[in-house]
Every structure is written in structure tokens, then in C-alpha cells.
Amino acid sequence: MKSLYISLLLLFISTVVLAQDNALVFLKGIPQSTQVNPAFRPFKGNYLSLPALGSVKINTQNTGFAWSDIITPGTGLQSDSLIVNLDKVSASLQDNNILATEGSIQIIGFGFSSEKAAITFDLNSRFKSKVNYPSSILNLRYGNWDYDNDRPINHSLSNMYMNTLAYTEAALGYSxxxxxxxxxxxxxxYLFGIGNLESEKFNVEMQTYENSTVEIKNDVAIRTSMPIIISYDEDGYVNSINFDENVDRGTFFTNDNRGWGFDIGATYQPNSRLTIGAxxxxxxxxxxxxxxxxxYSEGEFIYDGMDISDEIINEGSDNDDYWDELAEDFENSFKVTDESSTYKTGIMASVNITAQYEPRQWLTLxxxxxxxxxxxxxxxxxxxxAGLHAGHFVSSVLTYSIMxxxxxxxxxxxxxxGGPIQLYCMTDHLNSxxxxxxxxxxNVRLGINLIY
Structure with a gap:
């Protein structure tokens, strides 16, 4: 069945790429650092971010493995070739791993400040995607029986989670x-939701017993908000899911998906050199x-083997019919149903604590x-x-991150x-x-501002 599982697999693969842009905090005078803490006051006077160029960022993270863990030089007869090394990938995984992407474009931004207060406004287009996956997902390559120790292998994929959302935010800040x-x-x-896919629950268990009986159970619920076309079989179950290629793109921004978000921050400056923020x-x-x-998909499938006695005594059997019936039984055990209903999702909150010390005007730690x-x-x-600064004209920083x-x-x-034009660029991962x-x-973040 061209079912929900295929669509989810494709989405899972496409999000194989959350990291941060922490260097931003330590570069002097960049208005976008208020996005890290709205209590920050990085600019004096007024600023205007160039439309679609004020801030462009992309952050990606895969805590489980790197590309070099997947593709490695072969050994023995394959020593002159590159191979897909699933054993090395498996060794690099932790019990729980994260695949994540976060991207944003500042469509427009500006701000005004006085001696006591500052006001900012941003219009940002944002995308976030996070997938949790267990290390046990690669154990599927061993099948369901350990022949060396003559015992069954059981599999659990019940710690998986995925959440992908795209939205536009209109943000008004005051400090x-x-x-x-x-x-x-x-x-x-104020948030304008564009699209979402989230696993409300994802529980899949496969257990093999000593008599070789295999039992597979699943209890899955996936929530979506996206233009899709659903077809059904004669019993009313979901038969296929396809994206609607003819959808009017304007409906992404004129739909009824709405929400609210908040950033809250404070700083404490006991003297002119030390600033602590949260x-x-x-x-x-x-x-x-x-x-x-x-x-929704909830079901149970039990496979207790195949009777080959007819083959042994040469009476023959139609194996093709058997496997067709087995496939049909498997599919019928995990029928997918759907319903239309409203739901809420969070926007993936984060907490940060900062400390900056300036032993000299040109040096920040x-x-x-x-x-x-x-x-x-x-x-x-x-x-x-550690940041080095030359007045208001040049600021640089070097960072070291543990993740x-x-x-x-x-x-x-x-x-x-130079003059009112400010250019900036940063990454927390030069090694990448x-x-x-x-x-x-x-990750990388760059932009152009006009500072007055």
C-alpha cells in the first residue's frame, strides 16, 4: 500500500539534516542578537535590516552519525571500493539520537531606541524539524534471529518522534x-502556520518467540496540516496519500492556522564589565x-511459519498464492484510518543563560x-x-562549543x-x-543592516 508509512519514511530521510548560532551573542552591535535575549541592547539609535537580507540562517544537527560513518573504504576484496558501513554507523549511535534542522529568513526588521527603552519589529519566515530515533533502528539489519547464540532478536521502535513545522511570525519586542x-x-x-507533521504517538514492537512465531504490534497516530489528497479502499481505509501539486501557494499564508509566541529575557549588570543574561x-x-x-494505525500481525510438507512429499503447492495471502493479511492487520480535527503544537522552546566579561574595551570573554x-x-x-573589537567598525569572535x-x-x-552599512557572518562549526x-x-548566519 502506498500508505502513510511510505510518506513518513520519505519525510524522515528528507530531514536528515537544531544547532545554534551562539557566536552572534559575542559580536558587538548586531541588532539580531535580541532574538537570543529580548533584553539585550546591542544597538544605539535606530536600525533597518535589508529586506530578506537582514538575517539568513540555517542550523543542522545529527547527533547520531556523520557522513564518514556511513561511507568508508572497504577491506579485503573491497579494499579498492567505498562501502556503506552500517556497523560503523551503529557503533556511533547513542540510545537516543536527534536529526534536526532549523532555518529562518528575516523578511524585514527595524528598531528604535532611546536612553531607557527600545522597540523592535521583525517579520520572519521560519522552519523547524526534529526527529528522535533510537539506536535499535539499525538492529533491523540482523533480522529476527541470532544464529550464533540460537535465540530470537526482538525489535522496538517505540522511542521515535518527529515534528516538522513551517510558519511566519510577526514579532514586536520591547526592552x-x-x-x-x-x-x-x-x-x-503572532504566528501564521504554513504546515506541520507531528507524531502524536509512534509505538512499533516486533517480538520473536522460541517456536519462531513472530508477533508485530503497532499503535501509531500522525497529525498533519498540509494540502494532501487521500484515496480510500472499498472499506473506507486509507489507501494512498499524495501531496496536492495543484494547491494554490497563497493558501499557505491565508489559511486559519494561527498562534502566539513569546520570548522573555532579563540581564543583570553589576558593573561596567560583567553582564549576565537569561x-x-x-x-x-x-x-x-x-x-x-x-x-491512525493500530493492529497486530502474527506469523507462525509456513507449512512445507506438501513440497516435501511432492504434492505441490502454489507458493505465489501463499505469499500474496500473507502480504494481504499483513496489510489488513495495519489498516490506516483518518479523521479531520483541529490540534495544537508547541513551537519548540529553548532556554539560554549568557555571561559576558570585558576586561578591556577591545576584548570580550x-x-x-x-x-x-x-x-x-x-x-x-x-x-x-573570546571576542576582539576595533571600536564600532570591526568585531570578531572565536568560539568553542560542546554538544x-x-x-x-x-x-x-x-x-x-562602514558608515551606516553593517555586514556580518558567523558559524559555530568551522570544522564543518x-x-x-x-x-x-x-550552521551559518549572515546579514546586512543599516545602523543610524
Whole structure:
């Protein structure tokens, strides 16, 4: 059946690429650093981000494996060839692994500041995708029987989770100094949902018993908001799912998917050299109302072997009919149903804590620790940084980041300003540029602002 499972597999493969852009915090004078903490005051006066060029970023993460783990030189008779090395991939996996992508384009942005307060506005197009997958997914390559130890192999794919969403946000930010030491900030975001796919639950178990009976159980629910065409069989079950290629692209922005988001932050500056900050970003939700479907599949399939006695005594049997009936029984055990209903999803919140110390005007030392919550799992990462600055005209930074299953990531960034024009570019993963085949993380952020 060209069913939901095929569509989900294709989506899973397409998201094989969340990381951060922490270097942004330590480059002086970049207005977009308020997106890390709305209480930050990186600019004086006013600024305007060039349409679609003020901030362009892409962050990718795969904590499980790098490309060089998949493709390796062969050995023995294959020593002159490259091979797909699933054993090396399996060895590099942790119990729980993350595939994630985050991208955004600032369509327009501007801000105004006075001595006490600042106001910013952003219109951003954003995309986020996260997939949790267990290391046990590669154990499927062993089949269901350990012949060396003469025992069954059981498989569980019940720790998988996926969430992909695209949306546009209109964000209004306000920050203000309170007394001599504190500043607070908040950003309120009105969200226009474009599309979503999320696994409400994903439980698949395969168990083999000593008598070689195989039992497969599944309990899956996938929620979607996207233009799709669904066909049904004569019993009303989902037969195939295809994307609607004739959909009017304008409906992505005029649909009824709406929500709210919030960024909340504060800073404490006990003296002119030390600044400590904390923020919670992307608190909020989108309520999906347009083109929504929830697909369900719950069933059990038991395979207790094949009777080959007729073959042994030469009475013959039609194996083709047998396998056709077996395939039909398998398919009937996992029929997919659907229903249309509204639902809510979060927008993948994160928490960050920053510390910056300036022993000299031209030198900044700092740290930022970020944490993400993905399907109930706490994912921390930390970055230390050293920045060198030449007045308001040049700022540079070098960073070192420690992340899940990838402890060594060198990053760098630079900001150049001539007159009102400000250019900046940064990455937290220079090693990804120098050695992409060994990288599990990749990110870059760049943009152009006019500072007045």
C-alpha cells in the first residue's frame, strides 16, 4: 500500500539534516542578537535590516552519525571500493539520537531606541524539524534471529518522534532598563502556520518467540496540516496519500492556522564589565485548523511459519498464492484510518543563560548555555567565546562549543561596519566547512543592516 508509512519514511530521510548560532551573542552591535535575549541592547539609535537580507540562517544537527560513518573504504576484496558501513554507523549511535534542522529568513526588521527603552519589529519566515530515533533502528539489519547464540532478536521502535513545522511570525519586542543594574525584555509574536507533521504517538514492537512465531504490534497516530489528497479502499481505509501539486501557494499564508509566541529575557549588570543574561525563547503554540488530518494505525500481525510438507512429499503447492495471502493479511492487520480535527503544537522552546566579561574595551570573554526540550528530553549545549573589537567598525569572535555526541566544535564570526552599512557572518562549526564529511553539526548566519 502506498500508505502513510511510505510518506513518513520519505519525510524522515528528507530531514536528515537544531544547532545554534551562539557566536552572534559575542559580536558587538548586531541588532539580531535580541532574538537570543529580548533584553539585550546591542544597538544605539535606530536600525533597518535589508529586506530578506537582514538575517539568513540555517542550523543542522545529527547527533547520531556523520557522513564518514556511513561511507568508508572497504577491506579485503573491497579494499579498492567505498562501502556503506552500517556497523560503523551503529557503533556511533547513542540510545537516543536527534536529526534536526532549523532555518529562518528575516523578511524585514527595524528598531528604535532611546536612553531607557527600545522597540523592535521583525517579520520572519521560519522552519523547524526534529526527529528522535533510537539506536535499535539499525538492529533491523540482523533480522529476527541470532544464529550464533540460537535465540530470537526482538525489535522496538517505540522511542521515535518527529515534528516538522513551517510558519511566519510577526514579532514586536520591547526592552527597558530598570534601575542601574537590570534590563528586561519581551517579544510577542503572532504566528501564521504554513504546515506541520507531528507524531502524536509512534509505538512499533516486533517480538520473536522460541517456536519462531513472530508477533508485530503497532499503535501509531500522525497529525498533519498540509494540502494532501487521500484515496480510500472499498472499506473506507486509507489507501494512498499524495501531496496536492495543484494547491494554490497563497493558501499557505491565508489559511486559519494561527498562534502566539513569546520570548522573555532579563540581564543583570553589576558593573561596567560583567553582564549576565537569561531568556526563554519560542514559548507558544500554533492551532492548526486548515487541511488537518490525523492518521491512525493500530493492529497486530502474527506469523507462525509456513507449512512445507506438501513440497516435501511432492504434492505441490502454489507458493505465489501463499505469499500474496500473507502480504494481504499483513496489510489488513495495519489498516490506516483518518479523521479531520483541529490540534495544537508547541513551537519548540529553548532556554539560554549568557555571561559576558570585558576586561578591556577591545576584548570580550563569555559563555552561553542553551537547552532544548525535544519530546520530553532535555538537550543542553554550551559555548565559550573570546571576542576582539576595533571600536564600532570591526568585531570578531572565536568560539568553542560542546554538544551532544560532538564535543569539539570551533566557530568564528566577524562584523564589519562602514558608515551606516553593517555586514556580518558567523558559524559555530568551522570544522564543518573544513571537513564536512566528519561533521555532525553545521550552521551559518549572515546579514546586512543599516545602523543610524
Amino acid at each position: 527597558r532598563y530598570i534601575g542601574d543594574y537590570f534590563s528586561v525584555g519581551i517579544r510577542v509574536k 531568556a526563554i525563547n519560542d514559548l507558544g503554540f500554533i492551532k492548526w485548523k486548515s487541511n488537518t488530518q490525523t492518521f 563569555g559563555n552561553i548555555t542553551k537547552s532544548y526540550i525535544i519530546n520530553g528530553e532535555w538537550i543542553p549545549e554550551t559555548t565559550v567565546a 551532544k555526541n560532538a564535543p569539539a566544535n570551533i566557530g568564528a564570526g566577524v562584523m564589519l561596519k 566547512v573544513l571537513s564536512p564529511q566528519n561533521s555532525k553539526y553545521l
